[in-house]
Amino acid sequence: MFTYYLDLAVRSLKRNVALTILMIVAIAFGVGASMTTLTVLHVLAQDPIPHKSDQLFNVQLDPRKMEDFKPGEEPNDQMTLLDSQNLLRAKKADRQVLMTGGNAAIEPQRADLDPFFVEARWTSADFFAMFDTPFVAGTGWTADDDDKNARVVVIARPLAEKVFGSTDVVGKELRVAGTPMRISGVIDDWRPTPHYYDLSTGAYAKAEQLFMPFTTSRELKLGRSGTMNCWAEHKDPEAVGAPCEWIQFWVELDSSAKAAAYRDYLVSYSQEQKRAGVYEREPNVRLRDVNAWLAYQKVVPPDARLQTWIALGFLLVCLINTVGLLLTKFLRRSSEIGVRRALGASKRSIFIQLVVEAGIVGLVGGLAGLGLAWLGLWAVRQQPADYAELAHLDLPMLAATFGLAVVSSLLAGLLPAWRGCQITPAIQLKSH
Amino acid sequence: MLHMQDVSKVFRTEMVETHALRNLSLEVCAGEFVAITGPSGSGKTTFLNIAGLLEELTGGKYLLDGIDVKQLGDKARSHLRNEKIGFVFQSFNLIPDLNLFDNVDVPLRYRRMTRGERKKRIESALERVGLASRMRHFPAELSGGQQQRVAIARAIAGDPTLLLADEPTGNLDSAMAREVMQLLEELNAQGTIVVIVTHDPEIAARAQRNVHIVDGVATDLERGPALIRPGKPEALQPTG
Numbered sequence: 001m002f003t004y005y006l007d008l009a010v011r012s013l014k015r016n017v018a019l020t021i022l023m024i025v026a027i028a029f030g031v032g033a034s035m036t037t038l039t040v041l042h043v044l045a046q047d048p049i050p051h052k053s054d055q056l057f058n059v060q061l062d063p064r065k066m067e068d069f070k071p072g073e074e075p076n077d078q079m080t081l082l083d084s085q086n087l088l089r090a091k092k093a094d095r096q097v098l099m100t101g102g103n104a105a106i107e108p109q110r111a112d113l114d115p116f117f118v119e120a121r122w123t124s125a126d127f128f129a130m131f132d133t134p135f136v137a138g139t140g141w142t143a144d145d146d147d148k149n150a151r152v153v154v155i156a157r158p159l160a161e162k163v164f165g166s167t168d169v170v171g172k173e174l175r176v177a178g179t180p181m182r183i184s185g186v187i188d189d190w191r192p193t194p195h196y197y198d199l200s201t202g203a204y205a206k207a208e209q210l211f212m213p214f215t216t217s218r219e220l221k222l223g224r225s226g227t228m229n230c231w232a233e234h235k236d237p238e239a240v241g242a243p244c245e246w247i248q249f250w251v252e253l254d255s256s257a258k259a260a261a262y263r264d265y266l267v268s269y270s271q272e273q274k275r276a277g278v279y280e281r282e283p284n285v286r287l288r289d290v291n292a293w294l295a296y297q298k299v300v301p302p303d304a305r306l307q308t309w310i311a312l313g314f315l316l317v318c319l320i321n322t323v324g325l326l327l328t329k330f331l332r333r334s335s336e337i338g339v340r341r342a343l344g345a346s347k348r349s350i351f352i353q354l355v356v357e358a359g360i361v362g363l364v365g366g367l368a369g370l371g372l373a374w375l376g377l378w379a380v381r382q383q384p385a386d387y388a389e390l391a392h393l394d395l396p397m398l399a400a401t402f403g404l405a406v407v408s409s410l411l412a413g414l415l416p417a418w419r420g421c422q423i424t425p426a427i428q429l430k431s432h
Numbered sequence: 433m434l435h436m437q438d439v440s441k442v443f444r445t446e447m448v449e450t451h452a453l454r455n456l457s458l459e460v461c462a463g464e465f466v467a468i469t470g471p472s473g474s475g476k477t478t479f480l481n482i483a484g485l486l487e488e489l490t491g492g493k494y495l496l497d498g499i500d501v502k503q504l505g506d507k508a509r510s511h512l513r514n515e516k517i518g519f520v521f522q523s524f525n526l527i528p529d530l531n532l533f534d535n536v537d538v539p540l541r542y543r544r545m546t547r548g549e550r551k552k553r554i555e556s557a558l559e560r561v562g563l564a565s566r567m568r569h570f571p572a573e574l575s576g577g578q579q580q581r582v583a584i585a586r587a588i589a590g591d592p593t594l595l596l597a598d599e600p601t602g603n604l605d606s607a608m609a610r611e612v613m614q615l616l617e618e619l620n621a622q623g624t625i626v627v628i629v630t631h632d633p634e635i636a637a638r639a640q641r642n643v644h645i646v647d648g649v650a651t652d653l654e655r656g657p658a659l660i661r662p663g664k665p666e667a668l669q670p671t672g
Contacts, residue, residue, distance in 0.1 A: 004541055011529055339525045342486055343586070344514025344542035346507045426481040 001349075002356070009357035016329070020361070023325050027365025027409055030318030032372025035393070035401045037304070037311040039373065040380055042397055043390045044204075045300045048192040049132065052252075053290035056130065057259065059087065059249045061270060062284035064231045075284050076229060077297070078200065078245040082278075085240065088124060092265050093251035094258070095130045099123035100247055101201040101225040102217060104210050107175040108163045118159060118209035121198075122217035122224065128154065128185075130252050131197060138170035138185030141213060145184075149219045153181040154211040160186045176210065177222055193390055194299050196290055198248045200226035203299045204387035251287075263287045315408065322361070322412040330354055330420035341425035354417035355410065362409020370401050433593060433625055434460040434483060439492035441478050441648075452478040454648040455492070460627060462593075465620045467639035468629045475648040476629045477598060483627065484596045485513045497593065514542050518587030518624075520616075522599035524579040526571040526586075532558060533567040536586045543590060557585040561615060577608030584615055588624070595619060597628040601635060613638060 013020040047053050061083050062075035079087075084098040104120040127133070128140035133154075141152045153174060160167045160183075163174065167186045174181050195205040212222075218238075230237055230244035237244040253259045263285065270283035288296055330337075337350055345353075373393060380391040393401070441453040452475045460466055470476050481487040482494065485501055494501050497516055501509065518539075526535050536557055540550045558564045561581035563574075571579050580600060587595055597616065601609035613635060620626045628639065636642050644651045 001541070001544070015529055335525065336527050339527060340538060340542075341510070342484065342513070342519050342525075343539040344510055344590075346510035346542075348507065349510070349542060424487075426477075426486040 005353045005356040006360070008353055009360050012329075012333070012357055013360065019325060019329060023322050023361045024365045024368060026318040026321045026325070027362060027405060027412075028368035028372055030315035031366055031369025031401060031405045031408065032376055033311040034308075034315045034404065035369065035373035035397065036376030036380065037308040038400070039377060039393055039397050040387075040391050041300070041304050041308045043193060043392075044304050044387055046193060047291060048194055048196045049290060052132070055252055055254050056290050057251050057253060057262070057287045058290075058293045059251060059266065060286035060288075061266065062281050063243070063245075063273065063279050064281060065243075066280045067231075069281060073284070075286055076245040078227070078229070079247045079249045080242070080245050081238065081247055082241050083273075084247040084249045086269070087249060087251075090265075090269075093253055093262055095126040095252035096250070097124050097126045097130055098214060098247050098249050099127065099198065100214070101198055101208070102212075103223050103225055104212070105177045106159070106163065106210070107178065109175065110163070113163070119201075119206065119225075120210040120212060120217075120222075121208040122212055122214040122222065124214055126252070127211065128187075130250060131192070134188040134190055136167050136186050136188045138183070140211075141184050146213045146215050149215045150213060151179060151181045151216065152184050152213065154185045154187060155183055156187050156207065156209045157189055159209040176212070177220060179220055181212070193387075194294060196294055196299075197250060198226060199297050199299065200248070202386050203297070204385075204390065259287060259289075315404075319408055319412045322409065323415055326358055326361070326413055326416035327419060330416045331423075333420070334423050337420055337423045338425035341423070347421040350421040350423075351417050354420045355413050358409050358413020358417060359406065362406045362412070365409060366402050366405020369405050370398070373401060433462055433497055434458070434627070435493075435495040436483075437493040439482065439489050439494055441475075441482060441487065442490045452648050453482070453489075453645075453650075456645075456648070456650045457492075458643060458650060458652065460594075460625060462625060463620070463623060465617070465626045465638075465640045466628070467636040467642045468627065468645060469631060469633075469636045469642055470645035471631065474645045476631075476645050478648075479645060479650070480596050480598050480627070480629050483594075484517050484519060485509045510542070514539055514590065516593050518590065518592040518595045520580070520583050520587050520595065520597040520600045522602040524571070524576070524583045524603070526579055526582055528571055531568050531570050532563060532574075532582050532585075535571070535582060536567075536589050539586060539590045553589045553591075554585075557589040558582075560588065561585045575608070576604050577611055580604060580608070580612050581615065584612070584619075588619060592624065594625045594627065597626065599630055600628065601630070601632065609635070 049056065059079065060075040060077065061079060063080055063083060064076065088096055088098050100122055102120040102122050103117050105115055105117055107115045124146050125141055125143045136157060140154055141150060145152050153176060155174065157167055160169050164172065169183050169186060172183050174183055191207045194203045195201065224238070226246065228237060228244055228246035230242070232243040234242040234244065236242060238246070251262060253262055266285040266287065267283045270279055270285060273279040340350060377391045377393060381388050436456055436458045439453055439456045440451065443450040443452055456479065468476050468479060478487065482489050489502065496512065499512060501512070504512065527538070533554055536554045537550060540553060555564060558567050561584055563578060563581055563585065566574070571582065574582065595616070600616070601612050604612060616626050616628065617638065628635065630636055
């Protein structure tokens, strides 16, 4: 029977091609606009590490002077080097890591390849286990390497392939800023989105190509990147004890009890620093998990949410338009519906017949909408924003597009189909 | 086959209550050819719609082939209508974008028959009305009389026991009307009950029995001695 309904639907849609195209275009534009903005929002607002985002916490302390103190003020976004090193040594969390962004000059030992710069991260040993970096070869370095300022690096696959033509490079030597470094591991293409562990280098920045112990980078005086905020003059802002915040500090705590205990520890650490005369303010600490941190930092631009609501509103208008067109179309066929009812079609049969017709409009509209969404995302990718290149339809969004199209058109078809099946056959047959 | 007892039908709007049928009682048995006559607005079509299960009765009782239709839901009524009743309308009511084959196919589709069985019945029905050679034509390519013959083919394809015809010759010229009436008489002769609504005395005269409806009240003229018709006139030959 379904094939019969399909056949009837196709005949009906062919009967008035202009009206059919109008309905398909309405659905297509609504779906296309909605899916473009929803995909962008999906990219911007996704959880970058869903399986443990509630176990990773950004740490904030408040070592600033009493000058300009405002009650209820948030602490600094980043940490001083002194506090970071203290917390790292204290080892009060399951894992802890300090880090900052940097740039590294790579000097390939090849005649055909000139030296070049790559984005780098100066960090500590727990980084790889905490943030689940996907290794294709080798591993990260150890805490012992951190302590000894070891000449060791982890590099990303593109860098390995560029310099060595392979990822099988563990144990090989890579010259970084004139210093030979042993490669301990190679990580696969990896781009946590947003770049949550360091938003100061760009909320949607690409992942770094090279990772080196923070201690080693300081000893080699390698350049750093990202923001730095100082609240007093100091001759060397990067020195231990300088009144400048520029370090990201993250801890891993696998239970809420541990998180509460760690927060208490941060309070007692702040009190201790105040007693020692290092801090002037009362303890003001924050411990935010990944999603709370992203929300606090307002990573998703408000425009993206607004555009999504506008696009969904547009879809609603398109759907109402389609409801109107389908209603007109179905009610104009009252006499045919009356004949079918007289010849034995139940209300349910008529309802299914009309819903199938609406479903076809939705399916074709959805396919066209998919094309428009693809076009819309291509346009987004031409924008200068750092997230632009991430705007691609992935499998879940592809499925969502189809789902949205079919559900939308079925919703648009339900009322007209219901009205259609309520047609009183007796009146239609006499007035035909 | 068709048993109505004190059937009434009231149409209500906010302002007006219209009694289309009042305590109508009627029995139509197997093999009968009954004409329903009466002036316009007397309730003839309402009677036909209730008899054809297209409208629900307000009061009384209606048994179709022993089944009390008042108790049935939409699905069961539709099924019963499809199985037992064939309709022929004044305006033919063919679906314009279906060819003759597909038009005759409509009632069979709702009976969930196999493709082969449907094909056999469609060809046989179109054969009976003399249009088998034109089954791929569309209604607009036919004359009024031919369209009504297709409508009859559609009505009989499902082999109903009751054929309800509402002014089936109303839109036809006299030659075509004779042709259609002859076809209905042939079907009746083969055992199908025919109930025809008409206000054409010539058509009514060809029925075995006349029921006259005025202001929703029916009088069975067969039982009024002065008005009993003597019998069927000779069937007319079809033209072209």
